[in-house]
Amino acid sequence: MPQIKIPATYMRGGTSKGVFFKLSDLPEAARQPGVARDQLLLRVMGSPDPYEKQIDGMGAATSSTSKTVIASKSASPEHDVDYLFGQVSIDKPFVDWSGNCGNLSAAVGPFAITNGLVDPARIPDNGVVEVRIWQVNIHKTIVSRVPIVNGEVQETGDFELDGVTFPAVEIPVAFMDPADGEGAIFPTGNLVDELEVPGVGTLKATMINAGIPTVFINAADIGYTGAELQDAINSDNKALAMFETIRAYGALRMGLIGDVNDAGNRQHTPKVAFVAPSADYVSSSGKNVQAADIDLVVRALSMGKLHHAMMGTAAVAIAAAAAIEGTLVSLAAGGGKRNEVTFGHPSGSLRVGAEANLIEGRWHIEQAVMSRSARVLMEGFVKVPGDSF
Missing domain, CATH: 3.10.310.10 (Diaminopimelate Epimerase; Chain A, domain 1)
Structure with missing residues (x-):
């Protein structure tokens, strides 16, 4: 079988990096949850790899770098973009959809703006655009404030983040009502x-x-x-x-x-x-x-x-x-x-x-x-x- 090519963006967000996709760019079989989607993302990242190196894929053999994001324009009028995160196992044939990645959350806003998932009328020539993100894995809202210069996402800057070698632009990220589930912050009912x-x-x-x-x-x-x-x-x-x-x-x-x-x-x-x-x-x-x-x-x-x-x-x-x-x-x-x-x-x-x-x-x-x-x-x-x- 010949190779197929899929539009994608490789991004760093916080102290993680991953492969970002628009949902509409995925092969039709992978546009919904299931085996086809998981197998595609595993192959993209180079997993499962018994050598634990992900040499034959985009992963870099750490939990921080074996990550994928699928984004789409949100169906909710209260949000700009729907964001689904997949943590790809390195050595097992497994994609974990059970939680969010807070680091890559910082990259979702810039990706959404650049890829036309945010209404252009909301994007200033210069200033900051507030991107409202629906985190699909945990059903929570994330609000990201993305700097814009000359109508495009600003990426360079002097903000330093420990764990990242080079400075870049600062992106404040707010995780709204971040408790998982139905507000049960302490599932056992106890602080300790x-x-x-x-x-x-x-x-x-x-x-x-x-x-x-x-x-x-x-x-x-x-x-x-x-x-x-x-x-x-x-x-x-x-x-x-x-x-x-x-x-x-x-x-x-x-x-x-x-x-x-x-x-x-x-x-x-x-x-x-x-x-x-x-x-x-x-x-x-x-x-x-x-x-x-x-x-x-x-x-x-x-x-x-x-x-x-x-x-x-x-x-x-x-x-x-x-x-x-x-x-x-x-x-x-x-x-x-x-x-x-x-x-x-x-x-x-x-x-x-x-x-x-x-x-x-x-x-x-x-x-x-x-x-x-x-x-x-x-x-x-x-x-x-x-x-x-």
Whole structure:
């Protein structure tokens, strides 16, 4: 079979990058959810790859770079664009549609504007356009403020984001009502639970649905300082197995799966993160992170490996948990009421904001806000063998 070509854009958003498609540009068989769509995206990214390199595809063999986005003009008058995110497994024939990517959310607005998914009448010659995005995976609204210069998306600038080598333009992104599900921020009803994990022990855990379902535990309870870099975790198979076990039992306790053995079919969610009070450390780029400049340290795992920086959706979870007194995140940050927090991650630090309110006995987060950046890396076509889906 000859190869077919599909219009696509390769974009960085925050500390992630992925292949972006317009829904209408996909082959007809892949325009709806199902096996054909999954097989197409797996082949585009070069998965499943037993070598875990994705050499024969667009992926770059990390959870941050094995990502796909499908965008379309929104049918809702309240939104400009519908955004569907697919996390493509590297070594398994699996695309996880269970959650969002907060980092790539920053690239959706620019992609939508450039590809005609936003009403041209709303785009100024110079200024900022507010793009209202419907996140299809979790049924939530994201509002992105995209700078425009001479009628086109501005991409270059001097905004620096730890985890990204070069500066670019700042894009503020607001995640509206970021709780998963029907507003159940704490699916167990508790700010802190005793999570029993066979082979590990009973751990204090804050399990939260905000941005993305996340299980927070104390670094000290599992023998870490919270200032670890990737190699300290990702080169330790025993540690990775421990974190996967914690994730599986956290997923079960949060009601995300019905049986602990189902966790392997839900790789993208929940995330596991460990927290500790602020500390001095040297980031992966050699930057000195000072304890006085941050409120706490956080390390998070994505798709079974320690993330090189911080997932955008997990940053939303951190902001939400920090805003609610009594969670492990709030306690690690020193306790007290706050509407923003600066945390240290392996690549540096990040400031995120959220405001929490207790309404009729349930916690509610109106929005969580952070600044990211985005840039087009390549645009044109991807090619896949015609019999691959």
